[in-house]
Amino acid sequence: MHGSAVQSVISPTAHPVYAQAPHIVQLYDDDTFLVEVLSQFVGDILAANGAALVIATPAHRKQLDTKLSARGLDPVNAALQGRYLMLDADETLGRFMGDGAVDETRFNDIIERILGKICCTANGEELPVAVFGEMVALLWAEGKMEEALHVEQLWNHLGKTHPFSLLCAYPISGFSSETHIEPFLKLCREHSDVAPSEHYLVLNSDDARLRAVAQLEQRAQVLERNMVSRQSDEQFRLLVDTVQDYAIFMLDPEGKISSWNVGAGRIHGYKSEEILGKHFSCFYPQEDVERGKPQKQLAQASQEGRVEDEGWRVRRDGSWFWANVVITAIRDSSGKLLGFAKITRDVTERMRAQQALHKEIAERRETQRQLHNSERSLRQLSLHLLRTQDEERRHIGRDLHDTLGQSLAVLKMKLESLAFGAQQDEAIGDLADCIRLTEDSIKEVRTVSYLLYPPMLEEMGLKSAIPWYLDGFSTRSGIETKFEGHPEFGRLPRESELALFRVLQESLTNVHRHSGSRTACIRLLIKDGMGTLEIEDKGKGIPKEILEQSGQDWTAAPRVGLRGMNERMQQLGGKFELISEKLGTTVRAMVPVQSRSAK
Numbered sequence: 001m002h003g004s005a006v007q008s009v010i011s012p013t014a015h016p017v018y019a020q021a022p023h024i025v026q027l028y029d030d031d032t033f034l035v036e037v038l039s040q041f042v043g044d045i046l047a048a049n050g051a052a053l054v055i056a057t058p059a060h061r062k063q064l065d066t067k068l069s070a071r072g073l074d075p076v077n078a079a080l081q082g083r084y085l086m087l088d089a090d091e092t093l094g095r096f097m098g099d100g101a102v103d104e105t106r107f108n109d110i111i112e113r114i115l116g117k118i119c120c121t122a123n124g125e126e127l128p129v130a131v132f133g134e135m136v137a138l139l140w141a142e143g144k145m146e147e148a149l150h151v152e153q154l155w156n157h158l159g160k161t162h163p164f165s166l167l168c169a170y171p172i173s174g175f176s177s178e179t180h181i182e183p184f185l186k187l188c189r190e191h192s193d194v195a196p197s198e199h200y201l202v203l204n205s206d207d208a209r210l211r212a213v214a215q216l217e218q219r220a221q222v223l224e225r226n227m228v229s230r231q232s233d234e235q236f237r238l239l240v241d242t243v244q245d246y247a248i249f250m251l252d253p254e255g256k257i258s259s260w261n262v263g264a265g266r267i268h269g270y271k272s273e274e275i276l277g278k279h280f281s282c283f284y285p286q287e288d289v290e291r292g293k294p295q296k297q298l299a300q301a302s303q304e305g306r307v308e309d310e311g312w313r314v315r316r317d318g319s320w321f322w323a324n325v326v327i328t329a330i331r332d333s334s335g336k337l338l339g340f341a342k343i344t345r346d347v348t349e350r351m352r353a354q355q356a357l358h359k360e361i362a363e364r365r366e367t368q369r370q371l372h373n374s375e376r377s378l379r380q381l382s383l384h385l386l387r388t389q390d391e392e393r394r395h396i397g398r399d400l401h402d403t404l405g406q407s408l409a410v411l412k413m414k415l416e417s418l419a420f421g422a423q424q425d426e427a428i429g430d431l432a433d434c435i436r437l438t439e440d441s442i443k444e445v446r447t448v449s450y451l452l453y454p455p456m457l458e459e460m461g462l463k464s465a466i467p468w469y470l471d472g473f474s475t476r477s478g479i480e481t482k483f484e485g486h487p488e489f490g491r492l493p494r495e496s497e498l499a500l501f502r503v504l505q506e507s508l509t510n511v512h513r514h515s516g517s518r519t520a521c522i523r524l525l526i527k528d529g530m531g532t533l534e535i536e537d538k539g540k541g542i543p544k545e546i547l548e549q550s551g552q553d554w555t556a557a558p559r560v561g562l563r564g565m566n567e568r569m570q571q572l573g574g575k576f577e578l579i580s581e582k583l584g585t586t587v588r589a590m591v592p593v594q595s596r597s598a599k
Contacts, residue, residue, distance in 0.1 A: 022164070022192055023152075023159060023166045023168075023191050023193075024167050024192065024193045024194075025167075025169070025170065025187065025191040025194050026167060026169040026170075027169075027170055028169060028170075028171060031059075031060070031063075035060060035064055035067055036067065037169070038067070039067035041130055042064065042068065042132065043068055043071050045128055045129070045130040046068070046084060047071075050127050051082075051083040051118040051129045052078075052083070052129065052130045052132075053085050053087070053114060053115065053129065053131045053132070053164075054084075054087070054131075055086075055087045055088075055089050055092050055131075055133045055134060056132060056134040057134060058088065082117065082118060083118060085114065087114075089133070089134040089137075089138055090138060092110070092135060095110055100144070100147075102147050102154070104150075104154060108154070108158070112162070115131075115162045115164065116162075128163075128165075129162075129164035129165070130165050131155075131164050131166045131167070132166075132168075132169075133155065133166065133167075134168075137168070137171065137174070139151065140174050141171075146183070148187075149183065149187060149190060152168065153190060168191070245263060246344065246345050247263050247266075247267040247268060247344035247345070249264050249341075249342055250339055250341055250342070251280055251298075251339050252339045253337050253339055254279075255280050255281065255294060255298050255340070256277055256278065257275055257276055257277065257278055258276065258277075259276075260275055260276060264344070267315075267321070267323075268315055268316060268344075269315040269317055270316050280294060281294035281295075282314075283313045284314065285313075285320070288311070288312075297309060297325075297327055298327065301327040301329045301340055302329050302340075306329065307326070307327050308324075308327075309324075309327075310322065310324050310325070310347070311323065313344070322346070322348040322351040323344050323345065323346060324344070324345045324347045325342065326342070326343045327340050328342075328343075379567070379570070379571065382571075383571045386567070390498055408438055408445065409442060412435060412439065415434045415435050416435060457501055458494065461490070461491045461492075461497060462491075462497040462524070463489055466483055466485070466524070467483055469501075469505075470483055470522065477508075477512045478518075479508075479511065479512060480518060480519045481508075481519070481522060482519070482520070483521075483524075484521070484522070485523075485524045486524055486526050489524045489525070492531055492591065492593060496574075496591040499568040499569070499572060499589070499591065500531070500589055500591065502564075502565075502568065503533060503568070503569075503576075504522065504535060506564070506565060507587045511535070511585075514542075515537045515539025515540060515541075516539045516540050517537035517538045519537065519538055520536070521534075521537075523536075526593065529592060529593060530575075530590040530592060530593065531590065532589070532590045533589045534586060534587070535586070535587045536585070536586045537585055539584055539585065541580045541584060541585055565587075568589075569590065569591065572592070574591035574592060577589075577590075
């Protein structure tokens with residue numbers, strides 16, 4: 001059998017059914033009808049000189065002999081001829097049952113040996129054989145439905161090797177419970193034909209028989225659908241009842257609780273007998289109840305189909321937890337509201353983790369903001385110090401030039417006047433020394449003044465101030481310098497020119513003190529909108545460990561140092577680069593040429 005409906009096992013035109021189908025099941029209400037069916041089934045075979053095996057209860061065997069004799073047949077003579085064998089159903093059943101289960105090997109040995117005796121005559125000709133087995137009905141009556149089905153399957157297996165027609169019969173009273181639905185459908189699948197009742201055989205037309213079969217089909221299909229639905233409902237109920245991480249329960253249309261699962265008890269703290277029938281608003285904080293939140297959520301779910309919410313809920317012991325809640329409206333096929341399904345999950349830990357994460361993010365952002373502000377303040381302070389230093393140098397340079405320089409010049413004039421009027425040679429020599437010393441002082445004051453803040457830088461610009469500075473540097477250091485200035489390099493904002501000049505001073509000081517180079521090349525370039533100053537030497541380069549300490553004042557110079565150079569360029573929106581190799585070092589400082597107008 002391979003169908004799920006009874007249609008696949010019913011032969012509506014088989015009357016007499018038993019002469020055409022190899023494995024038939026007869027359903028009956030009355031024993032008298034069963035004996036009538038048996039007399040027809042067995043009698044037709046014996047009358048055709050066939051053989052019959054009847055395994056039945058003593059009462060049914062006795063009634064069958066009486067019916068066969070009434071038809072003019074001689075059961076005793078048929079038995080002597082080996083064509084008719086009657087066995088006790090209960091006794092035969094006991095021979096192949098062990099520990100309450102069917103022993104397949106013993107069943108095959110016993111039944112197959114019996115069939116072998118009656119299937120052939122003395123000259124070896126095959127006989128048509130009819131078999132009736134009441135053992136399955138006895139097993140079914142004892143509640144051993146699976147064992148009855150097993151015996152039916154064993155009969156089917158024997159039917160593949162032994163030609164016989166088999167009739168099994170079950171009283172309809174054995175299918176009175178819902179627990180019989182699934183076994184009944186399985187039973188139908190094990191038979192080639194099903195006779196739905198004793199009335200089936202007395203129907204005189206094929207249409208009437210078809211209607212009887214159709215009614216049984218419909219009933220079986222309804223039973224099968226109900227069984228599948230109940231199994232599905234039962235599986236779903238078991239699933240809901242065993243879920244512990246979710247509170248899953250039903251509400252009636254007014255919001256009263258009508259079901260309660262294990263998870264609901266674990267999360268809310270109520271036992272089912274304590275909560276069933278109560279309104280679900282008992283889970284909400286009092287302020288939510290006063291604002292009508294529970295009723296509003298039911299109304300929204302009824303209107304929109306579902307509503308989802310997160311918020312605080314209250315347990316039986318008064319403690320609060322953060323819940324994720326989904327309420328879904330349940331309606332029948334006509335659209336009538338039957339109630340609501342409510343699923344609640346305790347997400348307090350997730351909420352607290354999110355709060356902690358948000359707090360940590362906010363704290364980190366605040367720390368970054370403060371750090372950014374501190375860096376900005378430090379840069380502003382550094383720039384202020386650099387500007388103050390430059391301004392102070394400017395003032396010192398002017399003061400030296402305008403005050404001390406003028407005073408020494410007047411002194412020189414007076415000493416010269418005295419020298420020309422002196423009579424004694426010794427006085428003349430002293431005065432000459434004073435004049436020479438005074439000239440040296442003026443020269444030194446002028447040099448220091450120009451180094452601190454060269455007037456030429458402010459008056460003529462960086463392109464003119466660099467050659468003047470290089471002349472003095474070469475004279476003092478003995479290092480040969482070369483200057484290359486781009487023809488289009490013009491004036492820059494005062495702070496940009498001053499910053500580049502300080503980089504030049506610091507870099508040449510480093511060349512003189514540390515590089516060992518005898519030459520230095522200075523270039524002023526215009527490239528990609530940037531004014532660029534390059535100082536290149538051919539010395540021994542900067543040690544790798546010092547380069548890795550970027551940002552430190554590795555030169556130990558009394559002026560700006562590497563950090564100061566970089567800071568000056570950043571404040572002006574420029575860049576500072578230091579490239580050092582074994583054959584020399586290149587310092588490159590860049591400032592925008594169009595970011596500010598010249599001052």
